[in-house]
Amino acid sequence: MIRLFPRLTLSQRILAVFCIGVVFSVAIVGQILVQLDKSATLSSNAAQIFAVVEDANELRIVNLRVILLLHQYRYSRDSTLLAEIKTARAEAAVHRMQLRTHTRLPDVVQSLDRLEALLPQRIAAFNAIRSGIESGASDREFAGATRHLDTLDREARAVLRRIASLERQEFERKLAHNEEAREALRRNALIGFALYLAIMLLLLYSMLFGKITHRLKQLTQMAHQIAAGDYSQKPFLKSGDEIAALANEFNRMAGQLAEFDKVKEEFVALASHQLRTPATAVKGNLGVLLEGYCGELTAEQIEIIRDANSSNERQLLIIEDLLWVARTDSGRLVITKTPTDMTRLAAEAVAEQTPVARQRRQTLTLERLTAVLMLNLDAQKIRMVIENLISNAIKYTPEGGRIHVGLTSTDGGAVITVSDTGVGIAPEDLTRLFNKFSRISNPLSETAGGTGLGLYLAKQIVKLHDGAIAVESQPGTGTTFRITLPK
Amino acid sequence: MPKILVVEDDPSLRKIYVTILIKEGYEVAAAVDGKDALRLAGESEPDLILLDMLMPKMNGIEFLRAYDIKGKHPNVKVIAFSNTEKPEYLSEAPKLGATKYMTKYSFTPKAMVGLIKETLALKS
Numbered sequence: 001m002i003r004l005f006p007r008l009t010l011s012q013r014i015l016a017v018f019c020i021g022v023v024f025s026v027a028i029v030g031q032i033l034v035q036l037d038k039s040a041t042l043s044s045n046a047a048q049i050f051a052v053v054e055d056a057n058e059l060r061i062v063n064l065r066v067i068l069l070l071h072q073y074r075y076s077r078d079s080t081l082l083a084e085i086k087t088a089r090a091e092a093a094v095h096r097m098q099l100r101t102h103t104r105l106p107d108v109v110q111s112l113d114r115l116e117a118l119l120p121q122r123i124a125a126f127n128a129i130r131s132g133i134e135s136g137a138s139d140r141e142f143a144g145a146t147r148h149l150d151t152l153d154r155e156a157r158a159v160l161r162r163i164a165s166l167e168r169q170e171f172e173r174k175l176a177h178n179e180e181a182r183e184a185l186r187r188n189a190l191i192g193f194a195l196y197l198a199i200m201l202l203l204l205y206s207m208l209f210g211k212i213t214h215r216l217k218q219l220t221q222m223a224h225q226i227a228a229g230d231y232s233q234k235p236f237l238k239s240g241d242e243i244a245a246l247a248n249e250f251n252r253m254a255g256q257l258a259e260f261d262k263v264k265e266e267f268v269a270l271a272s273h274q275l276r277t278p279a280t281a282v283k284g285n286l287g288v289l290l291e292g293y294c295g296e297l298t299a300e301q302i303e304i305i306r307d308a309n310s311s312n313e314r315q316l317l318i319i320e321d322l323l324w325v326a327r328t329d330s331g332r333l334v335i336t337k338t339p340t341d342m343t344r345l346a347a348e349a350v351a352e353q354t355p356v357a358r359q360r361r362q363t364l365t366l367e368r369l370t371a372v373l374m375l376n377l378d379a380q381k382i383r384m385v386i387e388n389l390i391s392n393a394i395k396y397t398p399e400g401g402r403i404h405v406g407l408t409s410t411d412g413g414a415v416i417t418v419s420d421t422g423v424g425i426a427p428e429d430l431t432r433l434f435n436k437f438s439r440i441s442n443p444l445s446e447t448a449g450g451t452g453l454g455l456y457l458a459k460q461i462v463k464l465h466d467g468a469i470a471v472e473s474q475p476g477t478g479t480t481f482r483i484t485l486p487k
Numbered sequence: 488m489p490k491i492l493v494v495e496d497d498p499s500l501r502k503i504y505v506t507i508l509i510k511e512g513y514e515v516a517a518a519v520d521g522k523d524a525l526r527l528a529g530e531s532e533p534d535l536i537l538l539d540m541l542m543p544k545m546n547g548i549e550f551l552r553a554y555d556i557k558g559k560h561p562n563v564k565v566i567a568f569s570n571t572e573k574p575e576y577l578s579e580a581p582k583l584g585a586t587k588y589m590t591k592y593s594f595t596p597k598a599m600v601g602l603i604k605e606t607l608a609l610k611s
Contacts (some may be wrong), residue, residue: 024556277570280591284499319592
C-alpha cells in the first residue's frame, strides 16, 4: 500500500485527513444539494406539463359545452342561451390562448391555428342559424347552415381530440423521462457517496493506518531484536514523527541495555575469575598433597583431603554453572553446529558416566544404532546435556537400579531418551523441573546436590538447536527424559 | 633441565606452581606480572613460559605482543592459562605464539605437569 507524504508527523497527518475530510464532505453535500435541486426542477416541469394537458382538456370541454348550447338554442329557440354561448366562447378563447402559451409542441400550435381558422366559418354558420331562428323561419329553411355548422363542429372536435391526445402523449413521454432522470440522480448520489467513502477510507489508510501499522511493525521488530539481545542502534527512524520519537527512546533504552549488559558481562568475568582463583589454589594445594609431592600420607589424611577436594570441586562446578547461566541470560550462549555422529556422541557420554554408575552398582546401557546417524549440532554442548541427564538418573536411582540411554533415528532427526528405574518425580515438581534454580529433593541423598541449573541449561541448549526436551515420570517407578533434535 | 618461567599474579597459585615444578626437577623462575616477566625473560630465555592472562600492569596478551615469540623467540613454548574463558584470550593467544591454552581450575598438579611435558616435547 502506498504511503502518502512520508515526512509528515502523525498529528499533521490527522489534521490533514480531517481537513481533506471536511473539504470532501462539503463537496459531497453541495453535490447532493445540486441533485436535489435538479429533482425539484423535474417536479415543477412535470406540474407544468400536466397544466398543459389540463388546458387541452378544459378547451375540449368548453368547446363541447358551446356545441351543446348551440344545439339547445337550435331546438328551444330560447334567446337567453345566447349570452351563455357568448360567455362559453370567451372562455374557450382564454383556454386556447393559455394552451398556445404553454404548449411546446409545434403540432399543437398548428392544430390551434386550424381551430382558429375554423372559428369565423363556425361563427358565420351559427349567425345564419341565429338569424333564421330570429326571423321565425322553419328548421328546414336553414337546414344547410345547420349541416355546415355540424360539419365544422365535427372537424373542430377532431382537432381538439388530436390536441388532447398530443398533449397526453407528450405528458407521458415527459413523465417517463422524469422517472429515468430521477433514477439517474439517485444512482449518481449513491455512486458519489460510495466513491466518497472509498476515497476517505483509502486516504485514512494511506495517511494514518498504513503509516501507523508500518511503524508499529518496525517498532515490534526493534523490540523483538532488543529482547533477543541485539542492542545495536537502529538508524531507520529519522522521519521525526511521534512513533519515530518512541522508537528513538527505544534506541536509547537499547543503548543503555547494551551498556548494562557490558557491565554485567565484565562483572561476571571478573567475579568468575575472583571466585575461581581461590578455589583453584585450594585445588592445587590439595592436589600437591594428594599426588604425593609432600611425601606419603596416612589413609585417614588422604580421606580428609579427598573430602575437602570434592567439596572444592563442587564449588568449582557451581561457579561453572553460574557462568553458563550468565552466558545464557545475556544471549551469549552460542552454539557452533558441525556434522556429528550421534551414535558416537551418545556412546562417549555413556562411557564417561559408566564408572559413576558402576560405583553405585547400577546398570547403564546404551541402545546402539547400527547405522551412523549424522546430525548438525554443537557436539560439546549436546554431550554435556546427555551427560547431565545420565548423571541425574544415577543420582536419583537406588543402588542396583537400571539406566538406559536410547537413540532412535526419525525422519526429522533423532530422539534420545534417558530412562531410569529411580525414585521418579512428583507431578507438582514436573512443571518447575526446567526452571532456573529448581532443585528436587532426593530421598536417596541427604545432601542437596547440584545448583538446580543443569536441566535449565539443558533446555536452553536444546532450544538453541530448535529441538525439544520433555519428561515423563511415575513416582516410585522411574523417569524418562526425551530429547528431540532436528537434522 | 628445561627452564620454566611462571608468570602469575596470584601469590598462592604462583607458590603452588613453583613448588610443583621445582619438585619435578625443573629450573624455575617466577614473575608477578607481564612487565616482570619481560624483564626476567630478557635476562635469560626460558624453554617454556606458563603465562597467566589476566594480570595487572601488563596482561598476558600484552606480554606476548611485547616479547614477540614468533619473531624473536621462536623456540620458546608458551602455555597460556587463565581462570576465565574470555573469547578474545582464546582466539588471540594462539595467534601471538601461545602453544596451548589451559583453564587453571580444571587441572590437577599432575595433569598440569603432564601438559608441560607434552608441550616441551613438541618440536618448534
